[in-house]
Amino acid sequence: MENKNQTKFIAFSSQKGGVGKSTFTILTASILHYYLGYNVVVFDADFPQHSLIKMKERDLEIVMKNEVLKRQAYKQFSTIGKKAYPIIQHKAEGVLEAASKYIDESEIKPDIVFFDLPGTVNTPGILNALAGMHYIFTPITADRFIMESSLVFSQLIQEVIMKRGDSSLKSIQLFWNQVDGRERTILYEVYNDLIFELGLRCMKSIIKSSARFRKESELTTKNVFRSAILPPDPRLMKISGMEEFIKEFIAITELERK
Template sequence: MNKETLYIAISNQKGGVGKSALTTIMASYLHYNNMKNVAIIDCDYPQHSIFRMRNSDIETINSNPELQVALERQLEVTNRKAYKIINAIPDKALTYAQEIIDSSAENIDLILFDLPGTVDSSGILNVIFNMDYIFVPIIADKRVLQSSLTFIMSVTEYKRASTLPLRLKDIIMFWNKVDKRESTELYDFFNKLMLAENYRLLKTQLPDTKKYNKELALDRNIVFRSTFFPPDKKLLKYSNLEEFVSEISKIINL
């Protein structure tokens, strides 16, 4: 019997917290390293940054013979073709997700949704409550933290008050872009607030490092963020990505 496909979103109502980058990196790590069948629904209108990255990756690979050889070698070793990235408006996101599941010859383990930065987008609330889990990246910025907490409180209260069965099982925050040189005062205060309010927070923190910005380029073969390659093993050290993916995989039972 096929296992039900999981719907996951790395989402936040504030920009600049890394949700699209982490969605791409996590999808590539799971698909090419952990051999999980994944797909991405990019409904982050109007940026559609992940869909645009796929097109940029294609252009870069087509212009770089070394990357073409690397991609062919990866396919020979892993037999992993590129995962699907679908460009969608929120109203169509769930329909496209089901079409991916129905049309795939293999069971799709996980579909990641890149959501818009506002709940005011048409159809976005329906998408939010049809996720299995939402993971919210937060950074040490008071405005981001206030916005993130408001978003989580609103979703949680709506879920508690709803008389209808909702697919959403949990919404969990995690620290991103953590700079060890910063004061721990804001982190400590927010962690205590989360604990007091009974909201969940991942143990894994992601550091503030330029590694997460290393994309495919004509003059760069070592990458961390790509839709065709997993993060380079040389760059995984001190990135906490492996711990991040492992912790999430245990939570969602992937």
């Protein structure tokens, strides 16, 4: 039986770009690290763009220039007594070994390591990296092309990678992102039935669609939603659905309560 104190290896992964895998990596990491007391590390293995590395650099620059955000950051880090979580650049090939080495050498053992992985299974090392995850979360939207790609990807993970003798993967979870309240409920019911028929799992919580949820650090902003330095604004977190998502995420991954 797995020790629940073991560091969890988790990836938001998809074969379709633009569905939010990097965004959810940052959102979830920031909520868990800054709000809920978990120790988080992120490996940005999405070569060559490494968007999370660039996001953190941009966030740091903006926070230092925005007096409101600078005060928020100072209060936050003084209260929680720890630094921003590290984002480490790497390629998919060898990223598991790099993460294990980091954990072994860390004075404070991380509770979770998030991996932002490339969006194609043709990338060298990607299949081994996916097999080394404990949990994979795949965002989906009610778009036929995205659904087809996501379902094929999820079936590949479940039917091939999870059945490998050396796989650490416990489950792959799909979840609805960018849900527009004006869309027909029956459309989601049809898709949910299809997911169930394919033997796949879909989370109950959904993430709503709004331009406000894409708000990043800016020179004039007073609150943020997506940031590597600050957690999302509590009100936006609640109305977006991230609050319920995090509760379900913690239950699925069997993270110990802090």
